[in-house]
Each structure stands twice: as C-alpha cells, then as structure tokens.
Amino acid sequence: MSQAIKPASGRAPTPLASLMPDAAKIHRLSALLTLLLLIAGFALASQAFFSVNNALTVLLQTSVIGLLGIGMTLVIITGGIDLSVGSVLALSGVGTAMAVKAGVPVGLAMALGVAIGAACGAVNGLVVTRAKIPPFVATLGMMLMARGLALQLTGAAPISQLGEAFGRLGNGALFRMVEMQPNGFPKVIFPGIPYPAILLAVVAVGAAYLLRRRQIGRHIYATGSNEEAARLSGVRVDQTKLYAYVMSGALAGLAGNVLMSRLVTAQPSEGVMYELDAIAAAVIGGASLSGGVGTVSGTMIGAFIIGILRNGLNMAGVSAFIQQIVIGAVVIGAVWIDQMRNRR
Amino acid sequence: MSQTPLVEMIGIEKHFGGVRAVDHVSLDLYPGEVVGVLGHNGAGKSCLMRILAGAMIPNAGEIRVNGKAVAFADPNDARAAGIETIYQTLALADHLDAPSNLFLGRELKTWFGNLDDARMLEESRKVLARLNPNFKNLSDPVSSLSGGQRQVIAIARAIYFDTKVLIMDEPTAALGPSETAMVADLIRQLQAEGIGILLVSHDMHDVFDLCNRVVVMNKGRLVGAHGIEEVSKDDVLSLIVKGELPADWSARNLEAAQ
Numbered sequence: 001m002s003q004a005i006k007p008a009s010g011r012a013p014t015p016l017a018s019l020m021p022d023a024a025k026i027h028r029l030s031a032l033l034t035l036l037l038l039i040a041g042f043a044l045a046s047q048a049f050f051s052v053n054n055a056l057t058v059l060l061q062t063s064v065i066g067l068l069g070i071g072m073t074l075v076i077i078t079g080g081i082d083l084s085v086g087s088v089l090a091l092s093g094v095g096t097a098m099a100v101k102a103g104v105p106v107g108l109a110m111a112l113g114v115a116i117g118a119a120c121g122a123v124n125g126l127v128v129t130r131a132k133i134p135p136f137v138a139t140l141g142m143m144l145m146a147r148g149l150a151l152q153l154t155g156a157a158p159i160s161q162l163g164e165a166f167g168r169l170g171n172g173a174l175f176r177m178v179e180m181q182p183n184g185f186p187k188v189i190f191p192g193i194p195y196p197a198i199l200l201a202v203v204a205v206g207a208a209y210l211l212r213r214r215q216i217g218r219h220i221y222a223t224g225s226n227e228e229a230a231r232l233s234g235v236r237v238d239q240t241k242l243y244a245y246v247m248s249g250a251l252a253g254l255a256g257n258v259l260m261s262r263l264v265t266a267q268p269s270e271g272v273m274y275e276l277d278a279i280a281a282a283v284i285g286g287a288s289l290s291g292g293v294g295t296v297s298g299t300m301i302g303a304f305i306i307g308i309l310r311n312g313l314n315m316a317g318v319s320a321f322i323q324q325i326v327i328g329a330v331v332i333g334a335v336w337i338d339q340m341r342n343r344r
Numbered sequence: 345m346s347q348t349p350l351v352e353m354i355g356i357e358k359h360f361g362g363v364r365a366v367d368h369v370s371l372d373l374y375p376g377e378v379v380g381v382l383g384h385n386g387a388g389k390s391c392l393m394r395i396l397a398g399a400m401i402p403n404a405g406e407i408r409v410n411g412k413a414v415a416f417a418d419p420n421d422a423r424a425a426g427i428e429t430i431y432q433t434l435a436l437a438d439h440l441d442a443p444s445n446l447f448l449g450r451e452l453k454t455w456f457g458n459l460d461d462a463r464m465l466e467e468s469r470k471v472l473a474r475l476n477p478n479f480k481n482l483s484d485p486v487s488s489l490s491g492g493q494r495q496v497i498a499i500a501r502a503i504y505f506d507t508k509v510l511i512m513d514e515p516t517a518a519l520g521p522s523e524t525a526m527v528a529d530l531i532r533q534l535q536a537e538g539i540g541i542l543l544v545s546h547d548m549h550d551v552f553d554l555c556n557r558v559v560v561m562n563k564g565r566l567v568g569a570h571g572i573e574e575v576s577k578d579d580v581l582s583l584i585v586k587g588e589l590p591a592d593w594s595a596r597n598l599e600a601a602q
Contacts, residue, residue: 213458215451218440222448225437232399232435233501234420234449292439 042312062307063196069281071248079291080135084142086274092253097266121249125242170262224291356405367564383561398422426508438487562587
C-alpha cells in the first residue's frame with residue numbers, strides 16, 4: 001500500500017506545501033504583475049496618469065465594476081453566471097431615485113435600492129434552482145426584464161434634481177482637506193478617499209471573509225466544484241446557489257446606488273454591458289467559468305486591470321472603440337493563459 | 345438473530361416513468377453484519393442504496409432505523425441517523441483539500457461560527473493516518489491526489505462520524521491489490537465494532553471473503569437472500585444472471601445439511 005499511495009515526487013510536505021505557489025496563486029500573481037506593468041507603462045506614456053488625482057479617479061471608476069465583480073465571482077464559483085447585473089444596477093438606481101422623489105430619506109431609499117437588487121437576485125436564484133433553467137438563460141431573461149422595468153417606470157427619461165444628500169455617496173470623500181486661500185478660492189490639499197472606494201474595500205474584505213472563513217463560502221466552492229458530490233455530502237446546493245445570486249443582485253443594487261449618486265441622476269439606460277466587465281474582472285482574476293475556482297482578491301486585480309486599461313487608454317487619447325478591442329483581447333488572453341496552465 | 349435490526353427496508357419501490365427500478369424490495373441489516381448486495385448493472389442495487397442514503401426518495405415503502413420508521417428527505421437526514429455512504433464516484437469536490445472534503449456539510453466551527461480549519465486539519469490527519477500512515481498531502485486539492493488517496497478520503501469521511509450503517513458502493517473497484525486488502529481489513533474491523541455494512545460489489549472473491557449474507561437483485565426485484573454458507577459462487581452467479589438458483593440447489597443444500 002505504501003508504494004501505491006506514496007506522495008508524488010517533488011511535492012513538498014504539508015508545512016512547505018502551503019507556501020508553495022499553487023496554480024491559482026500563480027494566476028493571481030501574473031495578473032498582479034500585469035496590473036503593475038500597465039501602471040508603469042501608462043505612467044511613462046502620460047505625466048497626468050501617475051498622479052494622486054488620477055489614482056482617485058481610477059478608484060472611483062473601478063468601484064462600480066469591483067462591486068459587480070465581487071457578486072459575479074460568488075455566482076461564477078458556484079458554476080453559474082449572472083448576466084443581469086447591469087440591468088439590475090439600473091433598476092435599483094431608478095428605484096432609489098423614485099423613492100427619494102417620493103420623499104423617502106436618502107439612506108432608506110438606498111436600502112430599498114439594494115433590496116430591489118437582492119429581490120432580482122432571488123428571482124434569478126429561484127428560476128435557476130427551482131425551475132432548473134440554466135443560469136445563462138435565467139439571468140439573460142432577468143437582464144431584459146429589469147432593463148425593461150427600469151425604462152417603463154421612468155418613461156426612459158432620467159430622474160434628476162435628487163438633491164445634495166443623494167449625491168454624497170458617489171461624490172463624497174473621507175479625509176478631504178480643503179484650504180481657503182486669501183483670494184477666496186478653495187484649494188484642495190488632499191482630495192480625500194472617495195466613499196465608493198471605501199465601500200468597495202469593505203465589501204471586498206467582507207466577501208473574502210465569507211468565502212474563506214464561513215461555511216457558506218466553503219459550500220459555494222463545493223457546489224461549483226462538484227454539485228452532485230456536494231449534494232451527497234449534505235450541502236444544500238439550491239440554498240447555496242440562491243445565496244450567491246441574491247448577493248450578486250444586492251451588490252448590483254449597491255453599485256447602482258453608487259453610480260447614480262455619482263451622476264446625481266438616475267439613468268434607466270445606465271450600466272449596459274457592465275455585466276461583461278464584471279465577468280471579465282472575475283475571469284482575469286482567475287475565476288473559472290466551469291466553477292469551483294475564484295477569489296475576491298483576484299477579481300479586485302481584474303477589476304483594476306480593466307479600470308486602469310480604460311483610464312490609461314483614455315489618457316493616451318485612444319478611442320473608445322479601440323479600448324473595446326484591447327479589453328476583449330485581454331479577456332481572451334487571460335483565459336487562454338489559464339487553460340494553458342491547466343493543460344500542462 | 346433476536347436483536348432489532350439496525351435498518352429495515354420494507355416494500356421499497358422506485359419508478360422512473362414506466363420503469364420499475366426497485367420493485368417491492370425488502371432488506372434488513374443487523375449490527376456487525378456484512379451483507380453483499382449483488383446484481384447486474386441496472387439491476388436496481390445502486391438505486392436501493394441511494395434510497396437508504398437519502399439521496400433518492402422512494403415512491404413507496406418504509407425504512408426503519410432501530411425499529412423506528414424514518415423518512416429521509418436528503419442525505420443529511422440519513423447521515424444524522426448514522427447511515428454513511430461511500431459512493432463509487434467517491435463524491436469528492438475536486439478543488440477542495442482533504443479536510444474540507446472530509447468535513448463537507450459538517451464543518452467544524454469556532455465559537456464565532458467561523459470555519460475551524462486548524463481543528464479540521466488535525467482531525468483529518470488523525471483519521472487519515474489510521475487508514476494510511478503515509479497520507480501527507482492534506483492541503484492539496486484532492487484532484488491532484490492518486491485514486492487510492494481519494495478513496496481513503498471517501499472512506500475516512502464515512503467512518504469519522506458516529507457511523508452505525510455503512511453503505512459501500514464498489515469500494516475496491518479503483519484500487520490495487522494492497523489497497524484492496526486494506527479495505528478488507530477495515531471492513532472486518534468495523535464489523536467487529538458492531539457496524540452494519542452493505543457491500544455493493546461485483547467482486548465475487550470479496551463478497552465470499554467478507555460477507556455474512558448475500559442479497560441478489562435482478563431487474564429491480566430481490567431474487568435471493570441467503571447466508572453465505574448456503575450458496576456457492578455458481579449459485580450466486582445464476583441468481584445474478586437468470587434471477588433464480590440452479591435447479592439442483594435445494595437438493596445439494598439438503599445433502600450438505602445431512
């Protein structure tokens with residue numbers, strides 16, 4: 001028996017094995033390296049890119065994709081996909097704005113927006129687990145329905161004049177330092193850390209904790225890794241999937257609030273194709289569309305790669321059309337590298 | 345045997361459309377008994393085992409554990425009743441490591457409700473060492489382990505908890521000779537501890553080596569239930585293939601009794 005079950009040659013014993021970079025860690029490392037190379041490249045190409053102000057702009061821009069990407073990661077790890085996040089983002093933002101217009105306090109209205117997102121996620125989850133509709137189709141349906149509802153409710157017109165309080169989440173910043181100059185104009189000493197970036201950091205840490213340290217996280221991985229095995233082991237796979245879709249919907253709702261707050265306008269046509277950015281962020285970060293693999297930290301790196309690509313290409317004056325081509329190629333490249341790695 | 349059976353399955357039926365996968369089958373299992381469950385592929389034995397494991401809900405019939413009627417809605421219910429299953433597919437989540445698989449669905453937690461990975465690792469190390477002293481790759485995803493190591497994890501998972509009944513579906517099909525011997529030793533050991541074992545196997549040698557009784561299924565029906573000393577390998581083969589004992593069986597058995 002010993003010769004049959006002898007540890008594979010070249011494999012370090014347990015204490016060392018945890019230090020050895022496994023495949024997922026290598027992927028994340030290479031993604032991180034790509035991110036740093038991008039930053040270095042753009043910094044050389046443009047003076048304005050490598051500045052505190054621009055860094056904060058990138059943070060702000062990435063926060064929406066990051067929030068969507070975290071929810072998407074949970075769903076992708078279970079072996080599913082959520083195509084509805086862009087539309088749910090719009091519906092939630094519109095819902096919040098309508099509540100604000102109706103006189104509901106901003107905080108409560110935003111909670112309502114998140115709840116609308118969670119409800120959309122719950123419908124996704126129930127259609128996937130109860131009606132056994134494949135996630136691609138179920139969430140494609142929700143993508144159309146949520147967008148349609150957002151457009152119908154608003155008559156396709158943006159809701160504006162939402163007041164200063166509505167804009168605070170998207171435009172406010174912590175530790176912002178402004179000094180009044182003798183000439184009467186304010187001078188910004190430090191622009192502060194934008195609230196959306198802080199929100200993203202909190203959500204990312206929370207989601208990572210959930211995946212690593214809580215039972216539901218373990219079950220999310222198990223469900224995506226081998227659904228039948230998870231079920232036979234007593235994992236309630238339907239509840240686990242439902243949880244992932246609800247989280248994805250709620251985070252889309254939160255992202256919707258952030259985005260609409262930043263614009264201080266609720267746009268029912270906002271967030272089109274955002275689901276693809278979210279999927280790209282997760283995949284670049286090492287999540288596997290066949291399930292069982294993915295991390296929040298990886299997705300964060302993926303989200304920043306996309307955010308920095310967009311920002312840097314903008315700064316370099318590259319057209320939006322070329323940007324699409326570049327990001328599309330990056331997604332394919334990331335998956336290709338991943339597959340090459342797994343094949344060997 | 346005057347004791348209460350550990351498990352009684354009474355008049356179990358399972359249909360898929362018009363197909364009767366399990367057709368009014370009754371089966372009981374006593375403490376410390378190893379019962380071989382035999383039959384062709386598709387004879388209904390896996391189906392019957394899945395029903396007992398809570399992975400499939402029967403259309404009719406009753407299951408009693410220690411004399412009390414139970415209804416298993418899912419595998420958790422069966423495991424709570426002390427019925428553990430080692431599936432032929434092993435039912436492991438490939439991306440997770442050995443401790444995560446061992447405790448999947450029954451994770452140990454700290455007071456705060458966090459996963460207690462340190463304790464799960466420690467407990468896994470102990471139970472795996474009992475089965476295979478050389479088992480070391482506890483933090484690797486199980487997809488990177490050998491077939492034998494994966495089998496060991498599946499077995500460890502089934503015996504770690506308070507097991508009363510163990511269903512083993514082809515436990516040695518993927519194993520080499522030395523590992524098969526290890527599983528056979530383990531079965532005898534568990535039997536001595538009073539655990540009842542249902543051994544689904546195609547290996548006639550294993551069955552005659554380990555089992556106290558054999559039950560044979562054919563086309564969804566139970567066609568024979570015999571003490572191992574009452575039948576020969578040819579008799580069992582005849583039950584499996586034709587669904588009946590050879591014509592001369594009762595005469596031979598009578599001779600043997602005299």
